[in-house]
Amino acid sequence: MKFDYLVFIGRFQPFHAGHLAVVRQALAQAGKLIIICGSARQARSPRNPFNVAEREQLIRAALTTEEQARVFVVGCSDRMYNDQQWVTEVQSLVDKVVAVDTASVEQRATEFRVGIIGCSQSRASYYLDLFPQWPRVEVPEVADVQASAIRWVLWDKQGSGFADCVAQLPVPVFAWLDAFRHTETYAQLEEEWRYVQAFRQSWAVAPYPPTFVTADAVVIHSGHILLIRRKNLPGKGLWALPGGFVDQNEPIRDAAIRELREETRLKVPAPVLAGSIRASRVFDHPRRSLRGRTITHAYLIELTPTGEGLPKVRGSDDADRAKWVPLYEFQRMEAELFEDHFYIVNWFLGQI
CATH class of the missing domain: 3.90.79.10 (Nucleoside Triphosphate Pyrophosphohydrolase)
Known part of the structure; x- marks a missing residue:
């Protein structure tokens, strides 16, 4: 293995086929994978509908038993207006995972080979440059799979688009989300999503999107x-x-x-x-x-x-x-x- 640990950072709202492809590429190059879920402690919203425990459940449901044993999932706050605080938290989380995982190994944690995996062509990839100490593993972005598009059809209960997401989601994730659409939490989030869409529609005729x-x-x-x-x-x-x-x-x-x-x-x-x-x-x-x-x-x-x-x-x-x-x-x-x-x-x- 080229790395002892690779770090994969994302929001995974929800965990989709593109994420799964990255996880499997990471496990092919590293002994273990540390998945860091962003927006870990934010209130539920149509953009952040699932908490860390639910996202870990979805991630693990998509993996084999052998893969699950090699994956750690931890949550990280966004620190929206302080990149250095966010970087510090990510570094601390990785350090803690490695320290706990290697507690019985007679080797300093700083000697383990740690890298970060991601796609620099992604629209939200700037964070990769914040970790120059970790060698980067580049992966291609999976075409036509976007969490934002999946969330859109998830909330559009009147439409039939969600059924078309079956190819974009691991089978257990699709089943979980389908069941989620019948919960009270879903109903509350869908109501907020509909309010937001109506609000945005009210200024859709403006010559430019307003600020x-x-x-x-x-x-x-x-x-x-x-x-x-x-x-x-x-x-x-x-x-x-x-x-x-x-x-x-x-x-x-x-x-x-x-x-x-x-x-x-x-x-x-x-x-x-x-x-x-x-x-x-x-x-x-x-x-x-x-x-x-x-x-x-x-x-x-x-x-x-x-x-x-x-x-x-x-x-x-x-x-x-x-x-x-x-x-x-x-x-x-x-x-x-x-x-x-x-x-x-x-x-x-x-x-x-």
Whole structure:
């Protein structure tokens, strides 16, 4: 074998025939394969419908018993606005897998031959360049097999396209997904998908795809952060930053303060909130929102303790609840946060 371990990174939403072809090419060149599932702790959405445990189940169902014994599956967060944090987590996961797997071997983990496998021609392959220490194994992209297209027909329950995916999916994966289409989780995700499609259709006649501008408030007070729970689709029931779309005739900063006060009923005067802004940043990941290209301007607002405790808040407008969350508790809420709000907050926390 050329490698002791190869690393295969992807989202596998879902695991399809193209992924399976890469897995088998990897196992032909390495003793073992470490599969890293991205978006590991994000809330379920039409783009990220399956958690890591479900994706591992699908991966293993497609493999033989001998292949399964040579494959490790671990989850990794996206770290959407910090590539170095993401690279560090991937490196740490690989190191831990190798260390545990070789605990009884009298050889330093750093002496094992580790490589990374992927297709540099893929649209999402830039991450391969972030691991220059691992020799790269190039594989061709399997034509006409795309997870996004499979998800599209999966949600289109009224159409018959899903049956045509049988050739693009390993047989056990197709059967699992077919059964999934009759679950309550599927029904909730399909409802959100239909909402998003209707939203996108509403601006389909525009001469160019529009770019939406939103504003979000990251409000910190005495080791707590202010969150709201979304009342409507998309992301109904998920926790989020107070925020929303910018009106045509208002500055972006004013939009953030307006949305904050409307959604939380925070009894702090607007001038005080404006004077408490400590930092701001634009967050513009192209896939941060299913609704379309949406760029948000987020503002870090640090409120000064007054000896009267946390200001009272309550959900209003587009929020059915508002609450102060201890920051240590917030760090465990990644799977409960809307879109990229978890990553936005952590970017600001790194600047404090």
